[in-house]
Amino acid sequence: MTESGNITWHESKIKKEDRHQLNNHRSAVIWFTGLSGSGKSTLSAALEACLHKKGIRTYRLDGDNIRHGLNRDLGFSPDDRKENIRRIGEVAKLMVDAGLFTLTAFISPYKADRDQVRQLVEADEFIEIYVKATIETCEERDPKGLYQKVRLGEIKNFTGIDAPYEEPHYPDLVVDTDQLSVADSVEYIVAYLKKNHFIAD
Ligand SMILES: Nc1ncnc2c1ncn2[C@@H]1O[C@H](COP(=O)(O)OP(=O)(O)OP(=O)(O)O)[C@@H](O)[C@H]1O
Numbered sequence: 001m002t003e004s005g006n007i008t009w010h011e012s013k014i015k016k017e018d019r020h021q022l023n024n025h026r027s028a029v030i031w032f033t034g035l036s037g038s039g040k041s042t043l044s045a046a047l048e049a050c051l052h053k054k055g056i057r058t059y060r061l062d063g064d065n066i067r068h069g070l071n072r073d074l075g076f077s078p079d080d081r082k083e084n085i086r087r088i089g090e091v092a093k094l095m096v097d098a099g100l101f102t103l104t105a106f107i108s109p110y111k112a113d114r115d116q117v118r119q120l121v122e123a124d125e126f127i128e129i130y131v132k133a134t135i136e137t138c139e140e141r142d143p144k145g146l147y148q149k150v151r152l153g154e155i156k157n158f159t160g161i162d163a164p165y166e167e168p169h170y171p172d173l174v175v176d177t178d179q180l181s182v183a184d185s186v187e188y189i190v191a192y193l194k195k196n197h198f199i200a201d
């Protein structure tokens with residue numbers, strides 16, 4: 001839906017398929033979702049380094065980084081969280097069109113918002129990875145000191161504490177970071193990407 005009727009799509013001469021051919025690989029969104037501290041940023045950065053080494057073109061979109069720029073006008077109310085994910089979805093779609101494996105690290109607590117992003121791209125261009133860790137583990141890790149601030153009453157509407165996290169019902173992959181090391185988690189995801197022919201063996 002657009003606000004103005006006076007806009008016309010201008011087709012490029014170069015298509016996504018042309019870029020795939022040039023790159024020698026496909027493109028897709030690898031969407032990491034999970035509680036704060038579950039390991040989305042850590043894992044997506046480690047996976048990106050691994051893919052880059054294999055000669056695969058990537059880009060990573062990370063919650064905190066995007067909130068510094070594109071989404072600096074958004075807060076953490078349900079509506080703002082929804083708009084946050086909608087914009088990221090549109091950016092990720094452009095990046096997939098540009099031929100990149102696009103790794104995203106957002107809590108993205110609402111199932112409907114994640115499903116909406118899935119609908120934006122082709123069925124075989126969206127991989128939802130549930131980065132799973134108990135709230136106790138996340139609070140113990142507390143890599144950014146956020147849980148401590150929540151307990152001190154300095155942060156409100158925090159996912160998993162006083163704001164909901166809706167677990168994915170049918171994620172493409174679940175990575176249990178309570179059980180797996182970062183290296184093992186990356187290996188597990190790479191194996192999935194190979195098995196499902198996203199990347200070559
Ligand atoms: N298997 C694992 N995968 C990822 N992180 C792990 C794993 N095991 C332990 N960790 C640790 O858990 C912490 C995860 O922090 P990280 O910043 O990646 O979380 P996040 O999900 O991005 O949180 P936020 O939503 O607040 O940005 C790090 O300190 C990391 O070293």
Ligand SMILES: [Mg+2]
Pocket residue numbers: 040041042062063064105
């Ligand atoms: Mg993060």
